[in-house]
Amino acid sequence: AQSVTQPDIHITVSEGASLELRCNYSYGATPYLFWYVQSPGQGLQLLLKYFSGDTLVQGIKGFEAEFKRSQSSFNLRKPSVHWSDAAEYFCAVTPNTGFQKLVFGTGTRLLVSP
Amino acid sequence: EAQVTQNPRYLITVTGKKLTVTCSQNMNHEYMSWYRQDPGLGLRQIYYSMNVEVTDKGDVPEGYKVSRKEKRNFPLILESPSPNQTSLYFCASASPGHRNTEAFFGQGTRLTVV
Numbered sequence: 001a002q003s004v005t006q007p008d009i010h011i012t013v014s015e016g017a018s019l020e021l022r023c024n025y026s027y028g029a030t031p032y033l034f035w036y037v038q039s040p041g042q043g044l045q046l047l048l049k050y051f052s053g054d055t056l057v058q059g060i061k062g063f064e065a066e067f068k069r070s071q072s073s074f075n076l077r078k079p080s081v082h083w084s085d086a087a088e089y090f091c092a093v094t095p096n097t098g099f100q101k102l103v104f105g106t107g108t109r110l111l112v113s114p
Numbered sequence: 115e116a117q118v119t120q121n122p123r124y125l126i127t128v129t130g131k132k133l134t135v136t137c138s139q140n141m142n143h144e145y146m147s148w149y150r151q152d153p154g155l156g157l158r159q160i161y162y163s164m165n166v167e168v169t170d171k172g173d174v175p176e177g178y179k180v181s182r183k184e185k186r187n188f189p190l191i192l193e194s195p196s197p198n199q200t201s202l203y204f205c206a207s208a209s210p211g212h213r214n215t216e217a218f219f220g221q222g223t224r225l226t227v228v
Binding site for chain 1: 216
């Protein structure tokens with residue numbers, strides 16, 4: 001069965017510092033991969049997605065993610081964090097055959113300190 | 115504007131009183147799904163539908179019903195709500211046949227069962 005692991009429940013980063021949020025997945029074939037962000041009281045917004053091709057994916061708000069097949073990872077990065085980035089971040093996967101099931105990780109809550 | 119609309123956004127109800135949460139999308143998407151979000155558990159799929167009159171169970175279907183009589187609508191029905199169904203619910207839609215597709219989410223419905 002597919003599964004997604006986000007090992008960090010909370011991460012605190014100083015404003016202006018770099019950020020990396022970890023995501024590992026378990027799946028027999030390369031799935032489609034996504035990162036979503038959820039601001040307090042809000043719905044889910046797609047940051048970026050990976051289907052195939054270039055393993056470094058650029059998203060909105062200055063985020064990027066790198067797909068590493070050998071490590072079954074899809075880590076999210078940002079070179080300089082802003083206070084407005086404080087939110088919960090979810091990694092998700094779905095089979096590359098369709099959208100039958102979008103499987104989410106448990107989320108990482110990002111706190112940004114001044 | 116392309117969107118997924120859920121109603122109501124907030125609902126407080128009593129144990130055993132049937133309720134329906136509506137979900138509507140205006141993107142002509144074939145796929146629709148319901149998720150619940152609980153602290154520390156991420157989003158878990160309740161039911162999904164690949165097209166009209168085609169529905170299937172997700173990971174946590176107990177206590178829920180769905181129907182897909184029209185392509186745009188996918189209501190979630192709680193016949194006899196219980197306190198353990200207190201949660202934040204999200205509806206999503208996608209078009210699986212399109213390359214580089216993504217799932218679009220509603221704003222969420224916060225349900226409290228007392």
